[in-house]
Amino acid sequence: MYFEFGQGLQAGLDCAGDVTPDQGAVFGWVRHPADETLGLRAEAGPGEPVESLLLDIHPRPDVPAGEGMAVSGFSLVHAIPPGASGRRLIIGLSGKDAPAEAPIDLEAYELPADVAGVTLNRQWGATYQLLHASAADPRRIKTLTGEGTPAGIFGGWLDRLPRLAGASEWFMDFRRVSARIMPDGQIAISGGFNLPPIPGEAGRIMACALVQARDGGIRVQAIGGARHARLEGGFALSGRVDAADAAAVEAVIEVRRGAQRWWFRAEAEPAGLADYLDTLTITGFDLPGADQSVLHDWVRQALADRGAALRGRMDGLGLVGVQAPPGGTALLFDVNDEYAARLLSLLAPQIEARFDRIVLSGSVASRAAAALMRRGRLEVLVESTAESALLAAGRQSAAHGGALAAIDTATLVDAAVGGDPSGLASNAIPADRVPMIAALHGMAGVGDMESTLRRLVALMAGADPSALPMPAGRADAIGGLVTEHLRSLWDMVPVTGGRR
């Protein structure tokens, strides 16, 4: 509905209704002199101001501005005091002339009052901005909880957004788009533009999180500590989602470049560190040269932030290997070579003398296990991955009260060649420390769990950390940042043990 207050001020109201019984919303636009500042607020009646909970001003390119004028779209969420007698919108202008105000009695006109319905059909940019702002303070602003539906007034609109599952080589106008989330809630979203670059025109990405809790509830929340890279050829964002109870997390994303806007939902793929870092560093997409240093600086800062955030937890992950008393659990997590299976069989008497049970993983673990099972002197478990083997070994050692000795192929080889099997049991850790290995892998894993365990075993055996390999990542300076980041994280963890 159109309102005119002279040549210098006009307004259009799209909607004025309730979000909840105690919060209302007004959407619309105001045309005003370009050099004056717009102010908007709500009143219950003349001289009865109510609290403005959120005012979002956004462009309205669909409304012509005219010479010397500007058009500002707005979304105003305001409180509705108990017993309020009416509802007014006050449009204020301030600038070179004396401040002026124009009231609109919102209840005097038949304005659309279905906030969710209007939201569904509004300009998506305006809706996204309101969503993003609402997500920043969902306890105070009830647009996300009103209407009795998941995601409040945005439920229907969210259903209309294009959706991406995890990662895709091609999506909308983008290449190699991915959204990945680590178990501790660190999230990264990135992609490249499949469009010609516009020199000097950097992309921007905003995102909030749509969290589906394990109890079935859905909530939209802000991404904490979000940082984005200003790139001409792509976009990247990192942050953290507080979603310990999440069954799934989606990012609701707006990407802008110049006048172009894109909105979509991306289901964040649960990821290990390596994949997370690939997304963070836009690995696999060639950015224009101008973006390289920008991305480098951004990644450095993002990793520095990550390191600082993890320092306290890394410090607490001290792992001290001690001689395992007889009867504990052995974990052989990289039985991938036929020769390793044979060697295990040949060393079986020595292993049986030191351990009561053994957990195996690796591509030939089943074969190795068969030989040990035939002997019948050890409890033998086979797991499909090093991760599950670590968990199983942790459970076993906790249940039986023994220590857990992680043994890699190199240790097995040393024991055989040196003719001294005592090294097999020289670096065991108490059962209650086993979960810390998984935590360490989650935060600073050097590739897959096998690689992390190998590094851990080597460090316990006294290897020089700087001499141990890091995962072979990208070969450029950004790859170097990632390597340094991982090294710095491992440097925070006190790992000691018996020399092999």
Add this chain to the structure above:
Amino acid sequence: MRNPSVCVVAHAHPDFSKGGGETAAYRQFQTMAGEGWTSHFVSAIELPGGQSPSDRGEMVARYGEGEFLYAVGGMEEDRLWWRSADERRALVKLLAGLGSDVYHFHHYWRVGLDLVAELAEARPDARMIVTLHEMLAICSHHGQMIRTRSRELCRKETAQRCLTCFPEQTLERLRLRKAMMIAGIRRFDHFVYPSHFIAERYRAWGLSPDQGTVLENYLGDDLLALPRRARDSGRMAGRFAFFGQPTEFKGLDVLIPAFAIALAEDPTLGLMIYGATEQETLRFFPQLDRPIAAARDRITFAGRYDSSDVLALMASVGWVVMPSIWWENSPVVIQEARRAGTPLMVSGIGGMAEKVLDGIDGLHFRAGSVPDLTRAMLEGAVPENHARLSSSLRDVIGREEFLDSLRAVYAQDGRTARRAA
């Protein structure tokens, strides 16, 4: 004192193949049995199509008095491990059931490291011995310790060096191979080496010298019974012979050019090639067509020969030449020549240099060197030189010395401690 009962386990039976290892193993078995020891000979066999040696399909078949053959179809391709635990167990059951005091293996290939381990556990009271005839455990290049690319002699085993020979492998896999081999071989209580050369290689590789004994292979009662005749150096000094296969490392491509050059200086020389025809030789070494043509009728390719004739053949020539360009651990040809009383010309490396003392049993020349072999041939063709070396040439180990050495090896104690975890 009672002699121990001994089960000799070999990778092959000389009825089916004529390698030095199985021949030595079988001669040992025959000698012990002839001396009245309770002995068995259990050997692998690979029949066409993987057939069983038994007509009822069992993997083990009796093969004469105290002898058994077992099929290896249930083993992995590399013949170092049993794919079929059932077949391995059946063989262990047979071996353990023989109740021998000593299990003396000749080789672990076609025997299985896992079988050795299982038998050692099944018979902790028995003594486990192995004669290490070759270096397969140390070197993936057929145990030859020759670099795969340059054909240089390899003097030291390390995983890093092995990786340059086998770049398609990984360091981890090569280390695993060594670990597997050494863990398997350490299941034996004692190692017998047919030469000091191979004993030193295994010591450097990681086996304890305290568990090793150097014991020359025994040639067998039949060959020992043959008389050694005096040489007619005036007539035979210029007559050379080669005994062996025309394979890559046996050095025919050194011998024939050296002979052709020596022949140019002394046209009375003659060379016999036993074990190869001219066609076979040229198939391996096409470049030899010119020196062969140059030697014309002074070089004779005699083809295959019967092993029972070898001493007579050797006695009919002045020199046995062994020009191998690889180490040769303990060549039976050298033993046979010494038994025949024929001095040797050998490459001055490895088992050849050890078994033929330069200036006593014959002459050395630089391995792979045509000019140096030419020099040695011309020197050897001088009758006085031939007569002197023929007279100092040593005979081979005798029956009693061999059996006494075996008794000593079998009687050594300490297996329990070594096998303990």
